[in-house]
Amino acid sequence: MNNLKTVSNEANTQSTRTSDKTENGTPIIMPGKETDKDLFLKMLVAQMSNQDPFNPQDPTQYVTQLAQFNSLEQMMNLNDGMEYLMGMTNGLLVNSAMSTATSLIGKKVEAYAPIEEPDGESSEGDSSEDSDKKTLTGVVEGVHMKDGIVYMDVRIDETKELKSIEYAALIKVSDNNTNTEK
Template sequence: MTMTIGSTPAPNANVLTDKPSKTQVDYQSFLRLLVAEMKNQDPTNPMDSTQYVAQLASFSQVEQSVQINTKLDQLLQASSLSQAGALIGRTVASADGTLSGKVAEVRIMSDGIVAVLDNGESVVMGPGVVIKPGEA
């Protein structure tokens, strides 16, 4: 019994890599922007310290939101893997009733979880699919 993950990520999935996203701003980028802003400000009208604090607080909130979203994505991925693993050995029947069999392996693809039956057929897990305990 094997469980494989398909190579095609979900359309909305965030792929975790070491390379930062072009739209994601990190602390270093923020500090460079802040220093550039301070260098280029009008000396007769310097930046108000309350504006600086407000910008820093806003950036902190955005950074926390990004971290929370990353953790939620990881949690959802772990949940999907757990659900997929629980299908192995069970008997499934397709929504239209044309395919039925014992699940030999599971694949996680962009369109959802795909159960590969012991006869080689594939069933996309979705509404209407019947899952029964495996036969002893």
């Protein structure tokens, strides 16, 4: 019974191995699957070892390919490093904005009013003339983050309505009890 299980396991393992490789043993890379740097080197070695002895390739082609591969590898490493650095920087900026916005709780602020979209949504808008934008004043009662953007919950002076305003729309800050600007 154990021998039968061993034979069937070996057959399953062998069929799995052969389905991932060609009849020559070359790995099959499926579309969309990630390939690694070693694949290029394996292909280059296979190309060198299987070349026609009566019509060998020019060695400068190999040197050129290796130089291109080296450049590609360095660009990939640089790209990975930049992505990591951007992620760290974005995290620091969001944390800093959240910390600063939190320190504004209880303070009177002036900020650009969100532009009302026809569908009822609001956005900060990016018009080129800041003087055309409407401003709101009120007291910050809280802060929150949504989709990586820091918002201040501001009680508007005119309407006493609580509005969420992007921290980036902030113009100036003053103490709630006094009119001194900070």
